Amino acid sequence: MSDKVNNKPSEWPLWEVFIRSKAGLDHKHVGSLHAVDAQMAIENARDVYTRRMEGVSIWVVDSRFVHASNPDDAEAFYEPANDKVYRHPTFYNLPDELKHM
Amino acid sequence: MDTLAKHFEEKINNEVTIEAKDWLPDNYRKTLIRQISQHAHSEIVGMLPEGNWITRAPSLRRKAVLLAKVQDEAGHGLYLYSAAETLGISRDEMMDQLHTGKAKYSSIFNYPTISWADMGAIGWLVDGAAIMNQVPLCRTSYGPYARAMVRVCKEESFHQRQGFEIMLTLSNGSEVQRKMAQDALNRWWWPSIMMFGPPDDNSPHTAQSVRWRIKRFTNDELRQKFVDIGVEQAKILGLEVPDKDLKWNEERGHYDFGVINWDEFWNVVKGNGPCNKQRVETRKKAWDEGKWVRDAATAYAEKRKARAAESTMKAA
Secondary structure: OOOOOOOOOOOOOEEEEEEEOOOOOOEEEEEEEEOOOHHHHHHHHHHHHOOOOOOOEEEEEEHHHOOOOOHHHHHHHHHHHOOOHHHOHHHOOOOOOOOOO | OOHHHHHHHHHHHOOOOEOOOOOOOHHHHHHHHHHHHHHHHHHHHOHHHHHOOHHHOOOHHHHHHHHHHHHHHHHHHHHHHHHHHOOOOOHHHHHHHHHHOOOOOOHHHHOOOOOOHHHHHHHHHHHHHHHHHHOHHHHOOEHHHHHHHHHHHHHHHHHHHHHHHHHHHHHOOOHHHHHHHHHHHHHHHHHHHHOOOOOHHHOOOHHHHHHOOOOOOOHHHHHHHHHHHHHHHHHHHOOOOOOOOOEEEOOOOEEEOOOOOHHHHHHHHHHHOOOHHHHHHHHHHHHHHOHHHHHHHHHHHHHHHHHHHHHHHHHO
16 A cells, blocks of 8 residues: 555546455555546456456555554554453363354 | 564465555565565566567567557556555656666576567566466565556466467467577577576575465475476477476476576676666657656646636635
8 A cells, every 4th residue: 555645736636446356355555556537446446456366356545534643653553452362262261162152 | 572563474484465554574574675676676677578570570460469468468567566656756766777777687587589479488488487377476565566467467378378379379489489489488598497587595585475464385396386387398399498408307296497597697687798888778769758747747737727727716
């Protein structure tokens, strides 16, 4: 995903492309491309990112509208989860004979 | 060293992928922009020597394959341009650098494709060398580049195989066809082994790039690997590698090979190869003559937007 969107005025906007690889799965970011509008972005994404049946559905998002967390905040942001192992089922010691749990 | 730089070095040393929003040293950014854009330009210019044969492919099957290959190269160029854009250079700037000669592309594409067998030799040798360069780049330290390379490598494998198949068909064909294949090998072998770039002791960027884990192997390491594999593959074709000094070295466990004509290499890099001018002119012409298409698309998008706004107004 592109962080710096520094298009010159003459340049078409940048779009982020997300593809659902098959029915039932999430759309996943695959890359970006330039297009004049959303419709063209979808058509271009078809040619650029699905030449080998990589997808059954395409999302495009104008890159300007993607907001991201700041990597400098990563510690404060994600570390509080580190010491909360009790959120995982493996934290609990239960007898082996206990079934179906 | 300040904290940011230290943090960056730590990430590199611990094989933590660097992403676009992370703090990067200026030179790391510059090196990557140079390498990725050069790589993108190579894909785009690389369409030209092969495009030359699309209308003259010997069968519908070969034509469909060649079209698909050239289309892939356009795609690879696009993946790489957008990877470079994450580093803060614009697409237009890169186009401009290509058209003004400020940015380089792989010198191999400055050689002409004079027979159909060249389509075979390019797929086998040129794409083969490219793959050898590119596979380690799937683990390069900069995330957007690495991810683009994963996609490129997945697609590139068919390129090499179709080339080898062309060579195999020709070398099992008539005497004239076999000669065509040998002639193509004669012309493409040396430029292909030059594709790995100058020798390590004369490659100004290699050491730093290896330290930053942008590059994983040096030019000479990859070149040796390519020669070892290529010589064996030529045997299957029953063709002769055009190097009289080629000899298996038991002690090294590698083939020794002849002296590379680096004067020729630097001459082509400097713009004096057989097709340098033609390639850049073709790209410029495509860009200039495509302007009306870009303008028309922009104008149409504006119209479409205005119409949509109008119908919303009416509905309200």
